Amino acid sequence: MADPSSYRPKPGQIPDSPGVYRFRDEHRRVIYVGKAKNLRQRLANYFQDLAALHPRTRTMVTTAASVEWTVVSTEVEALQLEYSWIKEFDPRFNVKYRDDKSYPYLAVTLNEEFPRVQVMRGAKKKGVRYFGPYGHAWAIRETVDLMLRVFPVRTCSAGVFKNAARTGRPCLLGYIGKCSAPCVGRVTPEEHRELADDFCDFMAGRTGTYIRRLEKDMMAAAEEMEYERAARLRDDVEALKRAMEKSAVVLADATDADLIAVAEDELEAAVQIFHVRGGRVRGQRGWVTDKVENVDTPGLVEHALQQLYGEETGDSVPKEVLVPALPEDPDAVSQWLAGRRGSQVSLRIPQRGDKKDLMATVQRNALQALGLHKTKRASDLTTRSRALEEIAEALGLDTAPLRIECFDISHLQGDDVVASMVVFEDGLARKSEYRRFQIKGFEGQDDVRSMHEVIGRRFKRYLQEKERTGEWEETPAPTGPVPAPQDAATAPAIAPGPGTTAPDLDAEPREDDGRPKRFAYPPQLVVVDGGQPQVAAAKRALDELGIDDIAVCGLAKRLEEVWLPDDDDPVVLPRSSEGLYLLQRVRDEAHRFAITYQRAKRAKRIRSSPLDAVAGLGETRKQALIKHFGSVKKLKQATIDEICEVPGIGRRTAESVAVALASAAPATPAVNTATGEIIEEDDGGSTT
Numbered sequence: 001m002a003d004p005s006s007y008r009p010k011p012g013q014i015p016d017s018p019g020v021y022r023f024r025d026e027h028r029r030v031i032y033v034g035k036a037k038n039l040r041q042r043l044a045n046y047f048q049d050l051a052a053l054h055p056r057t058r059t060m061v062t063t064a065a066s067v068e069w070t071v072v073s074t075e076v077e078a079l080q081l082e083y084s085w086i087k088e089f090d091p092r093f094n095v096k097y098r099d100d101k102s103y104p105y106l107a108v109t110l111n112e113e114f115p116r117v118q119v120m121r122g123a124k125k126k127g128v129r130y131f132g133p134y135g136h137a138w139a140i141r142e143t144v145d146l147m148l149r150v151f152p153v154r155t156c157s158a159g160v161f162k163n164a165a166r167t168g169r170p171c172l173l174g175y176i177g178k179c180s181a182p183c184v185g186r187v188t189p190e191e192h193r194e195l196a197d198d199f200c201d202f203m204a205g206r207t208g209t210y211i212r213r214l215e216k217d218m219m220a221a222a223e224e225m226e227y228e229r230a231a232r233l234r235d236d237v238e239a240l241k242r243a244m245e246k247s248a249v250v251l252a253d254a255t256d257a258d259l260i261a262v263a264e265d266e267l268e269a270a271v272q273i274f275h276v277r278g279g280r281v282r283g284q285r286g287w288v289t290d291k292v293e294n295v296d297t298p299g300l301v302e303h304a305l306q307q308l309y310g311e312e313t314g315d316s317v318p319k320e321v322l323v324p325a326l327p328e329d330p331d332a333v334s335q336w337l338a339g340r341r342g343s344q345v346s347l348r349i350p351q352r353g354d355k356k357d358l359m360a361t362v363q364r365n366a367l368q369a370l371g372l373h374k375t376k377r378a379s380d381l382t383t384r385s386r387a388l389e390e391i392a393e394a395l396g397l398d399t400a401p402l403r404i405e406c407f408d409i410s411h412l413q414g415d416d417v418v419a420s421m422v423v424f425e426d427g428l429a430r431k432s433e434y435r436r437f438q439i440k441g442f443e444g445q446d447d448v449r450s451m452h453e454v455i456g457r458r459f460k461r462y463l464q465e466k467e468r469t470g471e472w473e474e475t476p477a478p479t480g481p482v483p484a485p486q487d488a489a490t491a492p493a494i495a496p497g498p499g500t501t502a503p504d505l506d507a508e509p510r511e512d513d514g515r516p517k518r519f520a521y522p523p524q525l526v527v528v529d530g531g532q533p534q535v536a537a538a539k540r541a542l543d544e545l546g547i548d549d550i551a552v553c554g555l556a557k558r559l560e561e562v563w564l565p566d567d568d569d570p571v572v573l574p575r576s577s578e579g580l581y582l583l584q585r586v587r588d589e590a591h592r593f594a595i596t597y598q599r600a601k602r603a604k605r606i607r608s609s610p611l612d613a614v615a616g617l618g619e620t621r622k623q624a625l626i627k628h629f630g631s632v633k634k635l636k637q638a639t640i641d642e643i644c645e646v647p648g649i650g651r652r653t654a655e656s657v658a659v660a661l662a663s664a665a666p667a668t669p670a671v672n673t674a675t676g677e678i679i680e681e682d683d684g685g686s687t688t
Contacts, residue, residue, distance in 0.1 A: 023064040030089035035078040054294035075332035105132040115196035148178040151199040257320040263366035270370035302327035317341035384427030390579030401525035408529040410594035420594035455541035531556040539565040
C-alpha cells in the first residue's frame, strides 16, 4: 500500500487549466483516468487526509504509485480524451458498463452494390445502416417478412446471390414477390438501391408518407377498375400497419429521442435505454456495472453517454437525449454529442407530459434489471467466494487466491508435445490471458520434464518484466562469495547492493503506456495437472528462479486428490466442496486448451508434404503436380524431363522438386489403432 504523499506533485507544478489525468500503479499500469476543468483543484482533492476520502477513492490512491496529466484546450477535448483513454487502458477503478446481452440489430448493408437486409450482432460496421436494438432476432424477422411485400429488398447471402446470378434463376423469395431479384437483372442496381433507401426511411420513422401514397394508389386503381392491383396495394398497406403496430406509439409523431434511466445502490448501478424513433420505441438495451469509483448519478449518466455514443456518428445520435440527472458539465457533453451527430443535440431532464411518463417507465425497467442482476449474481458471488476460501484453507494460504494459473501437458505418444496455461481471476476464466507453449528443451515423452520447462519459461518472463519495470526487491548486500553470473533471462530480480550497479533497464524501449503486458502479473496459486512428480517439478522450477511467494499444488485425475510440494500425503477435499469443483474446472479448462492446440499441430503436421520444402512452389503448382502424376509416390519416381511437362513448371523448379523428394525421409506408415493393421498408400495416393 503506497502513501499518496510519496508521489504527490510539488506545489505549483500542476496547471490550473482543463485536462485529463492518469493514476498508475507500481507496475506502470493505468488504474484510473479522470478529467477536470481545473487540474490543480481536482488533483488536490486526492491528496487530502486519507480519513476524509471515500473508501473507494482511498483504495485507488493507495494502490497508485504515480500521477500524470495532459493539458487540453477545452472541456470537450477533455471529454473526448478521457473516453479514448478509458477505452484504451481499461482502468480497473473506472466505471465500465457491460452489456447484459449481445443485442441483435436490423441492418441494411448500404456499402454493397445491392444492399442486403439482415440480422447483425456485435460491433457496428462502416457503411451499414442499423435499426434497433431488438430484444429477439425473431422480432426482426417478423418485421422484415411483413415489409418485404412493399420493399422487396435482397435478404440472401453473398453465396446464394452469386449462385442465382450464375444459374439465371432467382431464389424462392424472387418467385413469390418478396425480393426484386436483382441477381437475375429484374431491377437495376439504381432501382434496388432506391428500394433499400425507402426501406430505411420507413424504419427510421417516416411512415406516414408511404402509407398515404399506397392508399392513394389503391384508390386510383379501384377507380380504374384494376381490382387485383388495388387488392394487392390494400394488403401492402395492412402489412405496413401491422409492422408499425409491433412498436407502440409513445411520443408525438416524428420525435427522435433516447431516454436513459439509472437505478443504483452503494455497490452497483443498472442503466436502461429506450430508443424512440418517429415517436415509437424502436429498441431497448441495458447495462450493469460495479461502482468501483466514487461516482454519483450525474457521473453515471456521463459514463453511460460516453459508452452509448462514443463510437456513433450521424443519425445514430438522436436529436434529443433525456436523462434523470445532468452531467457535471452539461454544456460540454451537449457540445460533444452535437459533434458526433453533426447538428444540435438537446440534453435535458423531462419535467412534464408524455416524456416524463415514459421516463418513469424506463426507470421501472432499470430497477427491475438491477434487482434481477443482484438475484442472479448473489449465488455466483457467494459460491465463488466460498470456493476460493476453501482452497485457501485447504492449502494453508494467507489469502484467497484471486488469480490462479493452471498448466497441462498434451502429446500423442511423445509427438507434438505442447503445454497450456489458463488463468482464472476471482473464480472466472480470463481467456485473454491464456497462453500456449511448445516444448523445446527436448524430444520425446516426459511430462515431468515438460512441466519443469514450461513453469520455468513462464516465470522467467515474469522476472524479465519485473526487471524491465525496475521492481527491485530490497535485500541486504551479500557477504559471502560472489555467485556465478546468471543469464539475464533466468536471474531473479534482486536489488543491487551497495557499490553495485543495476542492469541497464533502458537497453531496449520500455513499455510505459499502461497497457497490460504478457506474463506481467504473478498468480497467487499455480495448479498443475498431475500428481506428486509434476508438483515437485513445478516447485523446483520456481526455486531455481528464486521465487518463493507463489503457492503450488497439483490435482491428480485418478482420485481428484490435491498434492502439495514436499508432502507425502495428498489433501483430500470433500466431493461436495466448492473449492474442489473450482479446481476441477480450472484443470479441465487447461486440459481442453492444451489438447485443442495439440490436435491442431498434429493436423498441420499430417497435412504437410515434401513439396512444402521447395522454395517458390505455391499451392496452385503443387496441386497441378499431384493432379498430373496422381500421387506424391509417382511424382517421386518421375524424371526431371517428365516433371517439366507439367504446365507452369520450369526446369529449375523441376530440379528443386526432384531434390526435395529425393532427400525427404520415407513416410511413417499409418496404423489402424483398432486392429493394428498398417495402412498402405496405394498408387492413386489415397489410403486404404
